[in-house]
Each structure stands twice: as structure tokens, then as C-alpha cells.
Amino acid sequence: MATSSLHQSFHHHRFTTTSPDSIFFKPTKSFKLFSYVSPPSSLTTTSASGVAPATAGAAAAATPFDVLASHLSSSDYRQADEETRRLLIALAGEAAQKRGYVFFSEVQFIRAADLRExxxxxxxxxxxxxGYGVQRRLWEKSDRDFTRFFIRVGWMKRLDTEVEQYGYRSFPGEFLWELKEHTPEGHLPLTNALRGTQLLRSILTHPAFEDSEAAEGEEHSEQGGGTGTEEEEKKKPKLEGARRSLKPDYSF
Structure with missing residues (x-):
């Protein structure tokens, strides 16, 4: 079966948007935000049954997710975040690959099995x-309020003001690239929302996560995450006065 070529390189770019419907890489001359690893030479295609076609030798064991798995296994979350972004473009289809960014309406074309992987x-x-499944659960617990969700996963920070206000973190320096005790649950992977949240909404509402939502919630409960205890309620971000300070300068 033919494979889709993914010989694309993205260097010295900043992730941003021009409309609520799209995200893309914008060149910047001021500084280098991220350095992409060499992408896999091709994205392995699969049959309708989800089984990859057999190939000879070591290539038979290769998958489109090997680079991501390698970064994550070595706890290199920064590179894993960039590779996840590249994978979304690759999996969204030929138009997204040629364009170099994903329309929110193209998320539906990503196979559920690939997003689950x-x-x-x-x-x-x-x-x-x-993970996206974790973010979906936290988004639901935030009543699908993106402002509350952004604060909860640490994409926004409390400002040093007398009135409780929040501002967006700047990419990449103010995000947390290590898994520590204080790292917010659901902090990674990042999804750009510079001019809107339609792309993130399309990912979080993808059918890939509908069946696993209940199981994810049960797993979190068993691990001591709670399901609405008094202690958890106290940890929920207070948003009184926060909305007045928000500006659409989401730059990651």
C-alpha cells in the first residue's frame, strides 16, 4: 500500500493563528522557539481494519509514533509536544500536510485509533x-469553560495584582517541561488557541475520547484524584474578576 510522504521540516517558526479556524507556523527572526527533530520518512498507512500492511525487515516494526514514544520515554516533554503537533498535521490529511497547519474542521479526519495512540x-x-484524555476530563469538570480549564491546567497564571486576575503564560519559557509534583495535571500537550478555541474543542470532543471518558474518570478516582470532594472543590480556580483581564495573546 502506498505511504504518504512526510518530508517536511519546520525550523525557526512560531506557532500562531490567523483565524479561529486554523493554526499555522509563522516565521520569526527574533529568536528560535523550537527545533524540530527530523520527521519520519513516511506515515505508515493502515487498512480499514486498522492493521498496518506487512513489510520486510526492521521497517515492519516501525510506526508513525516511534519518535513521540522515544521523546516521552526519555521524559523530553518539550520535544514530545512538538512531535505531537507535527503528528496532528500529518494525520489530518493531505491538505493539512501541504498547508502546514490544521483547520479545526479537519480534526474529524484523524482516525480515532491514531489519536488514542x-x-x-x-x-x-x-x-x-x-494527554488529551486527561485534558478532556478536566475540561468537563470545568463545565467546558475554557478560561477555567486554562487556569486549571496551568496555561494561565495568577497575576501579581490586588484583584484576582490571570494572564496567559508566554511560550516557551513559562511552561513546565518537567513532570514534578507541582506540575498541573493536564498541562501537556499544548494546543494553540491564539484566536479561538475551536481547534482544541474539536480535539477534546473527538470520538476517540468519548468511549474512554468514563474509564479515565474511574482510573483517576482510583488513583486518589477524587470526584468532587470538598478538598477538590477548594482547589478549583476562582474566576471572579479574572475575565476582565484576559487578552487574546495566546502564543504557544
């Missing part, structure tokens, strides 16, 4: 604290 790798190599 990405999510599984993130959860497996973070003790269940990172």
Missing part, C-alpha cells in the same frame, strides 16, 4: 497526568 503514549509516560 498519541493519548496512550502521553498517559503511559506521565503516570496518567498528561
Amino acid at each position: 498519541i493519548d496512550l503514549l502521553w498517559r503511559m509516560h506521565s503516570g496518567g497526568r498528561f
Whole structure:
């Protein structure tokens, strides 16, 4: 079966958007935000049954997710975040690959099995604290309020003001690239929301995570995460006065 070529390189770019419907890489001359690893030479295609076609030798064992798995297994979450972004473009289809960014409406074309694989790798190599499935659960617990969700996963920070206000973290320096005790649950992977949240909403509402939502919630409860205890309620971010300070300068 033919494979889709992914010989694309993204160097010295900043992730941003021009509309609520799209995300893309914008060149910047000021400084280098991230350095992409060499992408896999091709994205292995699969049959309708989800089984990859047999090939000879070592190539038979290779998968499109090997680079991501390698970064995550070595706890290189920064590179894993960039590789996840590259994978979304690759998996969204030929148009997204040629364009170099994903329209929110193209998320539906990503196979559920592929999104689950990405999510599984993130959860497996973070003790269940990172991944889209984790973010979906926290988004639901935030009543699908993105402002509350952004604060909860640490994408926004409390400002040093008398009135309780929050601002977006700047990419990449203010994000947490190590898994420590104080690292917020669901902090990674990142999804750009410079001019809107439609892309993130499309990912979090993808059918890939609908069946696993209940199981994820049960797993979190068994691990001591709670399901609405008094202690958890106290930890929820207070948003009184926060909305007035928000500006659409989400730059990661």
C-alpha cells in the first residue's frame, strides 16, 4: 500500500493563528522557539481494519509514533509536544500536510485509533497526568469553560495584582517541561488557541475520547484524584474578576 510522504521540516517558526479556524507556523527572526527533530520518512498507512500492511525487515516494526514514544520515554516533554503537533498535521490529511497547519474542521479526519495512540503514549509516560484524555476530563469538570480549564491546567497564571486576575503564560519559557509534583495535571500537550478555541474543542470532543471518558474518570478516582470532594472543590480556580483581564495573546 502506498505511504504518504512526510518530508517536511519546520525550523525557526512560531506557532500562531490567523483565524479561529486554523493554526499555522509563522516565521520569526527574533529568536528560535523550537527545533524540530527530523520527521519520519513516511506515515505508515493502515487498512480499514486498522492493521498496518506487512513489510520486510526492521521497517515492519516501525510506526508513525516511534519518535513521540522515544521523546516521552526519555521524559523530553518539550520535544514530545512538538512531535505531537507535527503528528496532528500529518494525520489530518493531505491538505493539512501541504498547508502546514490544521483547520479545526479537519480534526474529524484523524482516525480515532491514531489519536488514542498519541493519548496512550502521553498517559503511559506521565503516570496518567498528561494527554488529551486527561485534558478532556478536566475540561468537563470545568463545565467546558475554557478560561477555567486554562487556569486549571496551568496555561494561565495568577497575576501579581490586588484583584484576582490571570494572564496567559508566554511560550516557551513559562511552561513546565518537567513532570514534578507541582506540575498541573493536564498541562501537556499544548494546543494553540491564539484566536479561538475551536481547534482544541474539536480535539477534546473527538470520538476517540468519548468511549474512554468514563474509564479515565474511574482510573483517576482510583488513583486518589477524587470526584468532587470538598478538598477538590477548594482547589478549583476562582474566576471572579479574572475575565476582565484576559487578552487574546495566546502564543504557544
